[in-house]
Amino acid sequence: MSSLDLWPIGNCQVSGLIDSEGGLVWGCVPRVDGDPIFCSLLDNGRRDAGEWRMELEGQVSAEQGYLRNTPILKTRLTAEDGSVLDIFDFCPRYRRRGRMYRPVAYVRIVRPVSGTPRLKINLSPMKGYGEEVAPRTNGTNHIRYLVGPQAIRLSTNAPVGYVLEGRTFRVESDYHFFLGPDEPFGGNVGNEVEAMFEATDHYWRHWARGLATPMDWQAEVIRAAITLKLCQHEETGAIVAAMTTSIPEAPNSERNWDYRFCWIRDAYYTVQALNGLGALDVLEKYLAYLRNIVDGARGGRVQPLYSVMGDPEVPEHVAPALSGYRGMGPVRYGNAAFTQIQHDAYGQIVLPTVQGFFDSRLFRMASEEDFRSLEGVGEMAWKSHDQPDAGLWEFRTREDVHTYSSLMSWAACDRLANVAAHLGLEDRTTFWRDRAETIRERIESDAWNDDQGHYASAFGGSHLDASLLQMLELRFHNAGDERFRDTFAAIETSLRRGEHMLRYDTEDDFGKPETAFNICTFWLIEALHLLGRTEEARELFATMLSHRTRSGLLSEDLDFETGELWGNFPQTYSLVGIINCAALLSRPWTVVR
Incomplete structure (x- = not known):
């Protein structure tokens, strides 16, 4: 049976998920939103197709872990006879000839x-979202799989015939497998793959070395940070919400969505x-x-x-050939939410962009021309601040x-005023500050429910939602504000x-949600700390960390009764929560100085 006990690999071009016994059960080409050639994760865990599995004869145990950082x-x-073998999985990523080498490849x-380990290899990529097993041809040292308009090629120093026929054979030396572009593999496969291994290991250890981690929970933060980086499609800079599609938010709920796209909101938090x-x-x-x-919107609506390539249309479809995670379909690809009106996107464009005006470490700092362009986004934020949307x-x-x-x-207008002041544009500072104040007054009057004594999730409403906790993060209120404290008490209840x-x-x-939303729990932890309930916040944070998979990660949702994870995986929102809460709750580095 499929589970979310999965281990992501990737190189910011492609990614894959390895299950608890070393099977590659999810992987899309030529990028994260492509056709899943490895899709057994969403075909009720079937083992005859849609995966790449190394099966040790007489296997009794499997132990897994990432190489550090x-x-x-x-x-x-x-x-059972004591024979042991190791499998190393990665996607090559390192600098070569002046640029980053990140091929569409699994190694x-x-x-x-x-002992004398005996191994059987099942490599059976599929095409068309599980419609058929990919046709194959082979040569002396390679196998070609026609997974779509282009083929992929396995180059290996293992016996190709054994791989083709699924035969069990004795492993007496190291075997190397490079599944990538359909082109001849230059040089000796073993030597080249070993060099890729060393270079990729070197790249990631040095990337992690540059992280300014908190004193406490360093390993947890580094693992979350590495995985967030894997969720970026480096070619364009887009950041996907998760690597998967259609893992249900709750059992048999049909809340099955494709998260392999760049949500402006999720990317902002990342x-x-x-x-x-x-x-x-x-x-x-x-x-x-x-x-x-922003250029593509030309001052108009932002979706x-x-x-990941910046295309505005990602039509939603169902893949009938795939039965779904644990048979809980449908499996969807594409997401109809691109047609929705969600006005928070304007603020979530402005807020990360603002750093470009202040941070001298950046190669390209933002200019006054960039500010003028960003004002167009602010104009849309202003026009939409009191208009209905899907939320x-x-x-x-x-x-x-x-x-x-x-x-x-409000945050978009407020931050634009800050940038204008930084650039010495007094008239624009006043302009955006006045707009921010007008929106603040509107929120204070229309979002506040006098009868119930708290802010509501919508103007004129009475219901609550956890996003109101973001008033602290956005600096709309501070933790001492009486209205925020009253709203927090109502949310907690x-x-x-x-x-x-x-x-x-x-x-x-x-219907009603059946599972907790992990990022909302992290928002609760942040608010508890800022309200002075730090010990309780630390206890809740420890609980959330205990729910991580063995790979140190979280999905989107969690059954608050059983503790089981649900929803797409790994979820960027949830990993952001780990990083932010660790930074808030950690002891300072001065304790060891």
Whole structure:
């Protein structure tokens, strides 16, 4: 049966998920939003197709772990006779000839450790979202798989006939597998793959070395940061919300969505968290992506999400050939949310872009010309601050004037005023400051429910949602504000379920939510700390860390009764929560100086 006990690998071009026994069960080409040639994760865990599995004869155990501070996975398989072999999985990434080498390729190394291990290899990529097993041809040292308009090629020093026929054979030396572009493999496969292994290991250890981690929970933060970087499509700078599609938010809920796209909202939170660690390479590339989005909008509406290539249309379809995670279909590809109106996007473009005007470490600092362009986004934020939308929770059948969207419009105007002041543009400073104040007054009057004594999730409403906690993060209120404290108390009473937090508890298009939303629990932890309840916050943070997979990661949702993870994986929102809460709750570095 499929589970989310998965280990991501990747190189910011392609990614894959390895299961608890070393099987590559999810991987898309030529990029994260492409056709999943490895898709058994969403075909009820079938093992005859849609995966790449190394099966040790008589296997009794599997142990896994990443090489320290890298996304290189080591899986050790042990057989009942004591034979042991190791499998190393990675996607090459390193600087070569003056540029980053990140091919559409998966690499596996098999090393015998002890005894006489016997291995069977099942490599069966599929095409057309599970419609058929990819046709193949072969040569002396390679196998070609026609997975779409282009083929991919396995180059190996292992016996090709054994791979083709699925035969079990003795492993007496190291075997190397490079599944990548359909072109002859230059040089000796073993030597070349070993060099890729060393260079990729070196790259990631040095990238992690540059992170400004908190004193406490360093390993947890580094793992979250590496995985967030893997969620960036480096070619364009886009950041996907997750590597998967259609892992349901709750069992048999049909809340199955494709998250392999760039949500402006999710990406904002991701770069915000990585900025705190000093990972400016992710920010710089994402800002370039945003500039292209803004140029394409030409002063008009910005969508909530785009493809990793910046395409505005990602039509939603169902893949009938795939039965779904644990048979819980449908499997969707594309996401109809691109058609929705979600006004918070304007603030989430302005907020990360603002750093470009202040941060001297950036290669390309923003200019006054960039500010003039960004004002167009601010203009849309101003026009939409009191207009109905689908909200950050993407309701498909109703619209309201959502408080969170209005808060983001306020933040856009407020930060534009800060930039204008920095640039010495006094008239624009006054202009944007006045607009921010007007929106603030509107929120204070229309989002506040006098009868119930708290802010509501929508203007004129009475319901609550966890996004109201972001008033602190956005600096709309501070922790001492009486209105915020009253709203927090109401949220805690209404939405908290033990050690976890719902996003809302009212019915939506699919009924009431059945699982906690992990990022909302992290927002609760942040608010508890800022309100002076730090010990409780640390206890809840420890609980959330205990729910991580063995790979140190989280999905989107969690069953607050059983603790089981649900939703797409790995979820950037949730990893952001780990980083932000660790930074807030950690002891200072001065304790060891």
